[in-house]
Amino acid sequence: MKSDIRVCASWREHHDRPVYTLTATCPACGGDAVNSAPAPYDPTDRYGEYRRALKRRARQ
Template sequence: MKSKIRVCSSWKSNHDSPLYTLSDQCPICNSPAINSSPAPFGLEDHYGEYRRRILRRKSNQ
């Protein structure tokens, strides 16, 4: 499924904040607009061991 909301690809250099649009180009600077969806979520929790270790320390105190 492709996201319909897009963000200006050069918003960091041309705008103060992210500029969202539904078109393929930025309405202000005419740069290409890119998909604004976040990175895919992975089921592997790479930092889970460390997070659980901290929770155990807090519960033992």
């Protein structure tokens, strides 16, 4: 499932902050807009266990 909300792909170069849109192009600069959703969870991720352990250690 993909998000309908998109963000300007080159917002770091053209804008002070992220510009969000529902269209395929940025309304401010006319550049391409990309999906703003994070990557989906992958149960076959070989390093996921290590990343989660690091997060737990950082919280403590």
